[in-house]
Amino acid sequence: MSLAAQFSCHSDYDPESLSVHQASDFIRSQLTPVRTHERLALRSALGRVLASDVIAPCNVPAHDNSAMDGYALRHADLAGAGHTQLRIAGTALAGKPFAGSVGAGECVRIMTGALPPAGADTVVIQEEVRTDGDSVIIPPGQGRGQNIRRAGEDLAVGKPALAAGRLIRPAELGLIASLGCAEVSVYRRLRVAFLSTGDELCSIGTVLGDGEVYDSNRYTLFGMLSRMGCEVLDLGVVGDDPAAIEVAFCQAAAAADVVISSGGVSVGEADFVKDLMAQLGEVLFWKIAMKPGRPMAFGRIGAGGEGRGHDSATSAWLFGLPGNPVAVMVTFYQFVRDALYALMGADPLPVVPLLPAVCSVALKKVPGRSEFQRGVLTQSDGRWSVRPAGAQGSGILRSMSDANCFIVLEHDRAGVAVGDLVSVQLFDGLV
Numbered sequence: 001m002s003l004a005a006q007f008s009c010h011s012d013y014d015p016e017s018l019s020v021h022q023a024s025d026f027i028r029s030q031l032t033p034v035r036t037h038e039r040l041a042l043r044s045a046l047g048r049v050l051a052s053d054v055i056a057p058c059n060v061p062a063h064d065n066s067a068m069d070g071y072a073l074r075h076a077d078l079a080g081a082g083h084t085q086l087r088i089a090g091t092a093l094a095g096k097p098f099a100g101s102v103g104a105g106e107c108v109r110i111m112t113g114a115l116p117p118a119g120a121d122t123v124v125i126q127e128e129v130r131t132d133g134d135s136v137i138i139p140p141g142q143g144r145g146q147n148i149r150r151a152g153e154d155l156a157v158g159k160p161a162l163a164a165g166r167l168i169r170p171a172e173l174g175l176i177a178s179l180g181c182a183e184v185s186v187y188r189r190l191r192v193a194f195l196s197t198g199d200e201l202c203s204i205g206t207v208l209g210d211g212e213v214y215d216s217n218r219y220t221l222f223g224m225l226s227r228m229g230c231e232v233l234d235l236g237v238v239g240d241d242p243a244a245i246e247v248a249f250c251q252a253a254a255a256a257d258v259v260i261s262s263g264g265v266s267v268g269e270a271d272f273v274k275d276l277m278a279q280l281g282e283v284l285f286w287k288i289a290m291k292p293g294r295p296m297a298f299g300r301i302g303a304g305g306e307g308r309g310h311d312s313a314t315s316a317w318l319f320g321l322p323g324n325p326v327a328v329m330v331t332f333y334q335f336v337r338d339a340l341y342a343l344m345g346a347d348p349l350p351v352v353p354l355l356p357a358v359c360s361v362a363l364k365k366v367p368g369r370s371e372f373q374r375g376v377l378t379q380s381d382g383r384w385s386v387r388p389a390g391a392q393g394s395g396i397l398r399s400m401s402d403a404n405c406f407i408v409l410e411h412d413r414a415g416v417a418v419g420d421l422v423s424v425q426l427f428d429g430l431v
Helices: 003-010 020-029 170-178 217-227 242-255 271-280 325-344 397-402
Strands: 037-041 070-073 084-092 106-110 122-125 130-132 135-138 160-162 183-187 191-197 231-238 258-262 281-287 295-302 315-321 354-359 370-380 383-388 405-409 421-426
Touching (some): 003 020, 003 281, 020 295, 020 325, 070 084, 070 135, 160 170, 191 217, 217 231, 217 258, 217 325, 231 242, 242 271, 242 315, 258 325, 271 281, 271 315, 281 315, 295 325, 315 325, 325 370, 325 397, 370 421, 383 405
Parallel strands (some): 191 231, 191 258, 258 315, 354 383
Antiparallel strands (some): 037 183, 070 122, 084 135, 281 295, 295 315, 354 421, 370 383, 370 405
16 A cells, blocks of 8 residues: 555545644554664664563572671571570671571671572661671561562573663663673664755855855754664755756665655745655655644655665655754654664654643744744752743754753643643653
8 A cells, every 4th residue: 555545544634734643653653673683792782772582591680699788697586576686607798608507596797799698588787786796686677588689580591681672771781781691683773864955055164155054954964863873874965956866865765774855845945856756756745733844755765766665675764854954853853763763673662751841931832733842941949940942943053952852832732821831852861
């Protein structure tokens, strides 16, 4: 079934007024991960996606061990009521266990990570006891087996430790290392080609002519793609020349999994760009009910001048983004980011959560479209508040640089009064 036919099944809305959620859901419904896997040394796998389950080859922890610094003892030696005095028979350290066993009326000083000595079944933390020479006095109320981590408590041998599709972050690196695994199987890097279109664009390092502007979109795209771990191919600036644009698209489709262009998707603006996209494959052109970033194209193009099948090695997914710099970044984060993670094999997709904050400034908003304003999120007296980060024009990157979040104003929402709660989407995550 063609993209257009599938799209009509997914939506009751005309492409002239598509919602953000509808566009995002449809894009993700079309995508399947790249198939090629590779094995990498563990440290080289940061930011990649697991292509197969990681099965625990051993227990973690490998042995029973103390979860706290304290004293290992036999719970049966403790008095039912009142305090118990036990003789300290020795010390157990992590990596240097106590050689003997704990007898009646005895205990062993034990450190975090140390193996409980033979006979001991309980650890009492050092903060709860009182020492008296070579003895320790234990207060009542201790539970049998407390403060001992059991072998396999974190991960049991033979069980899945991480499922295929998991994005490898620092925590996953540590978890895999705790299993003694030196290599992992990951999906290959996603190859993404990008270009800017327009006679008015000028590359940095050259002198601007009348009516020209420096091309910033390729640099923001390079940064966003590189942070996602993509293999990037910069095709530069392509002027408003149908033949040159066709060559660039064909080269991109032959070399990459995904092609991202900026500019040339608005109504009446360089209409031949749309025609070329359609000639090279099947591309849907949408007007999305959002600000900024209303015009957008999505589809698949081939390298040989005609549409290609979904599995063709010489075709690529296409995202035709607007030309305005902020609109490029907004549409990338709201649509392209999730699509690229889906193609990388990430499951579940790394979600950027929406968090509530008090708006400190009144905001104008027209119902019937989603808005993504650049905001500055701050905390004062334990309360999070947000304000716009300067002028909100779609060509003003300065306010994007000054911002640390998007203020997300939902499709049906009207204006925002001072003190109202709004949703924010942070630019940077913790892990």
